[in-house]
Amino acid sequence: MTTSDRPDARDGASRSGASGDVVELSIPVRADLVVLARLTAATVASRSSFDVEEIEDLRLAVDELCVSLVGEGSEGRLALRFVRGDEDIEVSCTYHPDSGQDGAATDVTSDGLSARILDALVDEHGMDGGDGRQRIWLRKRRARSQT
Amino acid sequence: MTTSDRPDARDGASRSGASGDVVELSIPVRADLVVLARLTAATVASRSSFDVEEIEDLRLAVDELCVSLVGEGSEGRLALRFVRGDEDIEVSCTYHPDSGQDGAATDVTSDGLSARILDALVDEHGMDGGDGRQRIWLRKRRARSQT
Amino acid sequence: MDELFEISEDVSDRACVVTVAGEVDVASAPTLRSRLEAAIDRGTPLVVVDLLSVTFIDSTGLGVLIGASKRVDNSGGTMHLVVTEPRILKLFEITGLMDLFSIVPSVEQAVGP
Amino acid sequence: MDELFEISEDVSDRACVVTVAGEVDVASAPTLRSRLEAAIDRGTPLVVVDLLSVTFIDSTGLGVLIGASKRVDNSGGTMHLVVTEPRILKLFEITGLMDLFSIVPSVEQAVGP
Ligand SMILES: Nc1ncnc2c1ncn2[C@@H]1O[C@H](COP(=O)(O)OP(=O)(O)O)[C@@H](O)[C@H]1O
Ligand SMILES: Nc1ncnc2c1ncn2[C@@H]1O[C@H](COP(=O)(O)OP(=O)(O)O)[C@@H](O)[C@H]1O
Numbered sequence: 102m103t104t105s106d107r108p109d110a111r112d113g114a115s116r117s118g119a120s121g122d123v124v125e126l127s128i129p130v131r132a133d134l135v136v137l138a139r140l141t142a143a144t145v146a147s148r149s150s151f152d153v154e155e156i157e158d159l160r161l162a163v164d165e166l167c168v169s170l171v172g173e174g175s176e177g178r179l180a181l182r183f184v185r186g187d188e189d190i191e192v193s194c195t196y197h198p199d200s201g202q203d204g205a206a207t208d209v210t211s212d213g214l215s216a217r218i219l220d221a222l223v224d225e226h227g228m229d230g231g232d233g234r235q236r237i238w239l240r241k242r243r244a245r246s247q248t
Numbered sequence: 249m250t251t252s253d254r255p256d257a258r259d260g261a262s263r264s265g266a267s268g269d270v271v272e273l274s275i276p277v278r279a280d281l282v283v284l285a286r287l288t289a290a291t292v293a294s295r296s297s298f299d300v301e302e303i304e305d306l307r308l309a310v311d312e313l314c315v316s317l318v319g320e321g322s323e324g325r326l327a328l329r330f331v332r333g334d335e336d337i338e339v340s341c342t343y344h345p346d347s348g349q350d351g352a353a354t355d356v357t358s359d360g361l362s363a364r365i366l367d368a369l370v371d372e373h374g375m376d377g378g379d380g381r382q383r384i385w386l387r388k389r390r391a392r393s394q395t
Numbered sequence: 396m397d398e399l400f401e402i403s404e405d406v407s408d409r410a411c412v413v414t415v416a417g418e419v420d421v422a423s424a425p426t427l428r429s430r431l432e433a434a435i436d437r438g439t440p441l442v443v444v445d446l447l448s449v450t451f452i453d454s455t456g457l458g459v460l461i462g463a464s465k466r467v468d469n470s471g472g473t474m475h476l477v478v479t480e481p482r483i484l485k486l487f488e489i490t491g492l493m494d495l496f497s498i499v500p501s502v503e504q505a506v507g508p
Numbered sequence: 509m510d511e512l513f514e515i516s517e518d519v520s521d522r523a524c525v526v527t528v529a530g531e532v533d534v535a536s537a538p539t540l541r542s543r544l545e546a547a548i549d550r551g552t553p554l555v556v557v558d559l560l561s562v563t564f565i566d567s568t569g570l571g572v573l574i575g576a577s578k579r580v581d582n583s584g585g586t587m588h589l590v591v592t593e594p595r596i597l598k599l600f601e602i603t604g605l606m607d608l609f610s611i612v613p614s615v616e617q618a619v620g621p
Contacts, residue, residue: 122272124273124284127271129271132534133535136535137533140287140291141273148280171534217603247377283422285401312453364490
C-alpha cells in the first residue's frame with residue numbers, strides 16, 4: 102500500500118475546478134449506516150459513466166475505506182468526500198473520533214484483507230493522519246471514455 | 249404552509265443528544281444528483297423503522313425540499329441534514345448559491361405543488377432564510393412504535 | 396440516467412402512445428417534456444401517456460404533465476394518463492390534479508376498441 | 509437491516525446448510541458469525557454455506573467466513589461454500605482465499621448424493 106498524503110482533501114475541488122463535482126457525506130459510526138457510503142459511491146460512479154463492474158468495484162472499495170478506519174467499539178463520525186474528475190473519481194474518508202475516543206485508527210494493513218481488496222479494485226490508495234484524525238483515500242479511473 | 253424558524257439546524261444534534269443520529273449530505277445543484285438526496289432519505293427512514301409507505305413519503309418529501317429551493321438555472325450547493333429522533337425524522341435542506349448567484353430561492357408556494365405534497369406527506373414543514381441562504385425543513389413522525 | 400428513466404413511443408393514425416418508465420424528477424423531466432411535446436405535435440386525435448412503469452414522480456414531473464395537458468387542449472386533442480399504482484394516484488389526489496387529467500387503468504382502455 | 513440480510517438453516521444428520529441472502533457487511537457480519545458458530549457447533553460432519561443469494565460481501569464478511577473455517581477445522585468437520593457469482597469469486601481470488609475454502613457451484617454438489 103502506498104502511504105502518501107496525496108490527494109489532499111481540499112485539492113479535490115480546485116483540481117476539478119468547480120464545486121459541481123464534489124459530493125460530501127457525513128455519517129455517524131454505526132454499522133447500519135455504512136450502506137449510505139456504498140449507495141453514494143455507486144450513485145456517483147454511475148453518474149460518472151462508470152460501467153457496472155466499475156460501479157461495483159467502487160461500492161466495495163468505499164466500504165473498505167470505512168471498515169479500515171473504524172475499529173471495534175469506535176465512536177465518532179466518518180466524513181466522506183467524493184470528487185468527480187474528468188476520468189476518475191477520488192474518494193476520501195476521514196474518521197473523527199468522539200472526544201475521549203482513541204483517534205488512532207485500525208491500520209488498513211492490520212488484517213490485510215482491506216488492503217488487498219483496495220490494491221485490486223482501485224488505481225491508487227493511501228492513508229494519512231494527524232490531529233487525532235485519520236484519513237484514507239482512493240482514486241479510481243474510468244476504463245472507457247465518457248460518452 | 250407554516251413559516252417558522254424551527255427546528256433550528258443546530259438544534260438537531262443536541263435535541264437527540266448525540267451525533268449518532270445525524271446524517272449530512274452536501275451535493276452540487278445538478279439535476280442528476282438529486283437522486284442522492286432521495287436515496288439518503290429512504291435509507292435513513294428504513295433504518296429508523298419507518299414502514300414502506302412512510303419511507304416512500306419521505307423520499308418524495310425530501311425531493312420536494314430540494315426542488316422547492318432550487319430555481320431554474322441556479323448554481324450552488326444543497327446541504328441536507330437528517331436528524332433521527334426517537335419517533336421522527338427531521339430533514340433540513342439549505343441552499344448555498346455560488347457567489348454571483350441570486351440567493352433568493354424559489355418560494356415553495358410559487359407553483360403550489362411542492363407545498364401541497366409536503367402538507368400531505370409530512371407532519372410539519374417550514375422555510376426560513378437570511379444571509380443569502382435559504383433553508384427549508386420538515387419533520388415526519390413514525391406511525392408505529394419502534395420494534 | 397439511462398438506468399433510471401426510459402421513454403418510448405408507438406404511433407398509429409389514431410393515437411400516439413408514449414410509454415414512460417423509471418423516475419420522473421428534475422433530471423428526467425426535460426426529456427419527458429420534449430418527448431411529450433413532439434408526440435402531441437404529431438396531431439393524432441389521441442395522446443396516451445403510459446405511466447404504469449413509473450416508479451417515482453415528483454412535482455417537476457407533474458408540472459410537465461400539466462403543461463402537456465394544456466398543449467393537447469390547445470391542439471384540440473385528447474390525452475389520457477394510464478396509472479394504476481396507488482402511490483401515484485395518491486399524488487394526483489393530494490395535489491388536486493385528479494380532475495385535470497383523464498386517468499385510466501390500462502392502455503387498451505385509453506386507446507379503445 | 510431486515511430487507512438487506514437474511515439467513516436460514518436446514519439441518520439433517522449429515523449436513524447443516526446455512527443459506528445467506530443479501531448484503532454481508534459490518535451490520536450483518538455479527539449475525540452471520542453467531543449463526544455460523546451455532547451451525548458448526550451442531551457437530552454435523554458437513555457445514556454448507558450457501559452464498560448464492562448474497563449480493564454484497566466485504567472484508568468483514570470474509571473475516572467471518574475465515575473464522576468459521578477455522579472453527580470447522582478444529583471440530584474435525586468439513587465446510588463448503590456455494591458460490592457462482594463472478595464478482596464474489598473474484599473477491600476470494602484477489603484476497604488470496606481461494607485455497608483456504610472449498611468452493612462449489614451448487615448445494616447439491618456440496619451435500620453429495
Ligand atoms: N461506518 C462504519 N464503518 C465501518 N465500520 C463500522 C461503521 N460503523 C460501525 N462499524 C463497526 O461495527 C461495529 C458495531 O457498530 P455499532 O453501530 O456500534 O453496532 P450497532 O449496529 O449494534 O449499533 C463498530 O464497533 C465498528 O467496528
Ligand atoms: N439538487 C437539485 N434540486 C432541485 N432541483 C435541481 C437540482 N439540481 C438541478 N435542479 C434543477 O434542474 C435544472 C437543471 O440542472 P442541471 O444540473 O444544470 O442540468 P444538467 O442535468 O443538464 O446538468 C436546474 O436549473 C434546476 O432547476
